[in-house]
Amino acid sequence: MKKFFPILFLTIISALLIFYRFTAIPKNLSFDEVEFTKLALSLDKKPYIPYSQLATGHSTLYFYKILGSLKTFGVNTFALRFPSAIFGVLSVLLFYLIIKKIFKRQLLSFLLALTLLSSHWFINFARFSFEATFLLFLELTSIYFILKFDEVIKVTTPFLRNSVSSFYLMMSGLFAGLSFLSYTPGRIFFLLPLGYLLFKKQLNNETMKQLLLFLIPFVIIITPLTSYLLTNKDTRIDQQFFLNNHEMPVQEKLAGFWQNISSTALMFNIKGDVNGRHNYPNKPALNPILGILFIVGLAIAIKSSFAKASKDKQLNIFFLSYFLLSIFPALMTYSWENPNMLRTYTSLPSIVYFVGLSVVTLNNFFSKIIKIKKPKYLVLNILFFIFVFSGIYELRTYFKYQSTVFNQAFEIKLPLEKAIKIKNP
Numbered sequence: 490m491k492k493f494f495p496i497l498f499l500t501i502i503s504a505l506l507i508f509y510r511f512t513a514i515p516k517n518l519s520f521d522e523v524e525f526t527k528l529a530l531s532l533d534k535k536p537y538i539p540y541s542q543l544a545t546g547h548s549t550l551y552f553y554k555i556l557g558s559l560k561t562f563g564v565n566t567f568a569l570r571f572p573s574a575i576f577g578v579l580s581v582l583l584f585y586l587i588i589k590k591i592f593k594r595q596l597l598s599f600l601l602a603l604t605l606l607s608s609h610w611f612i613n614f615a616r617f618s619f620e621a622t623f624l625l626f627l628e629l630t631s632i633y634f635i636l637k638f639d640e641v642i643k644v645t646t647p648f649l650r651n652s653v654s655s656f657y658l659m660m661s662g663l664f665a666g667l668s669f670l671s672y673t674p675g676r677i678f679f680l681l682p683l684g685y686l687l688f689k690k691q692l693n694n695e696t697m698k699q700l701l702l703f704l705i706p707f708v709i710i711i712t713p714l715t716s717y718l719l720t721n722k723d724t725r726i727d728q729q730f731f732l733n734n735h736e737m738p739v740q741e742k743l744a745g746f747w748q749n750i751s752s753t754a755l756m757f758n759i760k761g762d763v764n765g766r767h768n769y770p771n772k773p774a775l776n777p778i779l780g781i782l783f784i785v786g787l788a789i790a791i792k793s794s795f796a797k798a799s800k801d802k803q804l805n806i807f808f809l810s811y812f813l814l815s816i817f818p819a820l821m822t823y824s825w826e827n828p829n830m831l832r833t834y835t836s837l838p839s840i841v842y843f844v845g846l847s848v849v850t851l852n853n854f855f856s857k858i859i860k861i862k863k864p865k866y867l868v869l870n871i872l873f874f875i876f877v878f879s880g881i882y883e884l885r886t887y888f889k890y891q892s893t894v895f896n897q898a899f900e901i902k903l904p905l906e907k908a909i910k911i912k913n914p
Contacts, residue, residue: 577615
């Protein structure tokens with residue numbers, strides 16, 4: 490019970506929060522959601538299509554999930570948003586398993602999983618039909634298996650070291666490949682587990698074998714889409730990749746790139762996304778409590794990465810790399826589209842990891858200077874209160890304030906089954 494209760498509780502509370510007034514907040518549909526429905530329905534009763542030019546161009550993996558939901562529940566708002574919500578619930582559970590494996594503290598891991606869940610940034614995209622939570626689920630699954638691999642190879646039993654570790658590596662490669670087939674920012678995610686394998690140790694026969702075990706399922710999974718993209722343009726990337734705009738002067742590109750860096754950096758603590766579908770306009774992505782802990786944890790991770798010998802150096806570099814990969818796609822788009830909390834959505838696990846890192850560091854620091862028998866319980870009680878307060882603050886932001894802008898941000902007021910029949914709803 491001690492092992493499975495947190496998972497059961499997280500499942501229940503995640504489902505309750507994500508599905509609470511699910512079709513009423515937001516009540517209307519966005520234009521993109523209507524287009525996504527049309528794209529999904531266009532795939533029905535046809536051979537597998539890796540990429541569709543509909544809805545400004547998308548790889549289709551997620552839209553097959555939407556199609557399955559529409560065929561199960563009918564063409565309605567609930568069916569359209571159901572896959573995103575389910576992958577939101579699963580992402581919370583996976584994050585808990587990952588963070589518990591890292592910090593090895595059940596209570597802290599549970600609180601950090603609740604912090605991810607209650608974030609208005611996270612819960613917003615879990616409640617309508619965008620691809621963000623699906624991509625997050627795939628990336629977290631790949632990370633979970635690469636960490637399981639790292640855990641198993643330390644076991645001396647030859648069977649576990651050879652057979653089971655090979656399975657975990659192949660599963661990590663498989664889900665990295667599925668991430669490639671998902672939302673566009675997932676195309677570069679594979680560099681994270683691949684880099685983890687490459688820089689973990691010196692290149693030798695064992696390392697090459699591990700790389701092959703990861704790459705074989707990855708390459709097989711991405712082949713249909715890469716074959717298509719070799720002969721066809723990715724419409725979305727062609728539209729958004731501003732460095733490829735030959736009519737834009739180099740000086741303007743450099744100014745735009747710097748503006749992207751500054752606006753994305755300010756997004757976390759100062760000025761967030763202005764898009765009402767993504768955020769309460771201009772509100773920072775993180776509340777003051779999480780924002781401070783995030784900055785402290787980020788500084789600790791950077792300092793640890795440059796240290797010659799550090800206990801958590803490898804994990805800190807891993808999550809720093811994940812964070813940079815997650816914000817990189819936004820930096821490559823036109824500056825007027827930033828800050829963008831959709832394209833940087835997968836930075837959330839790294840952010841919460843940095844929050845956890847700062848909590849552990851502060852706990853260890855105060856445990857040394859507070860002269861009482863069991864200082865850790867005092868510190869943990871304070872931290873528990875802080876996390877609970879932060880979670881309530883975030884949920885209040887979403888349900889009380891952000892929900893008020895949805896009437897304007899979600900512009901289609903027709904039922905879904907009617908909206909998809911109108912050329913310009």
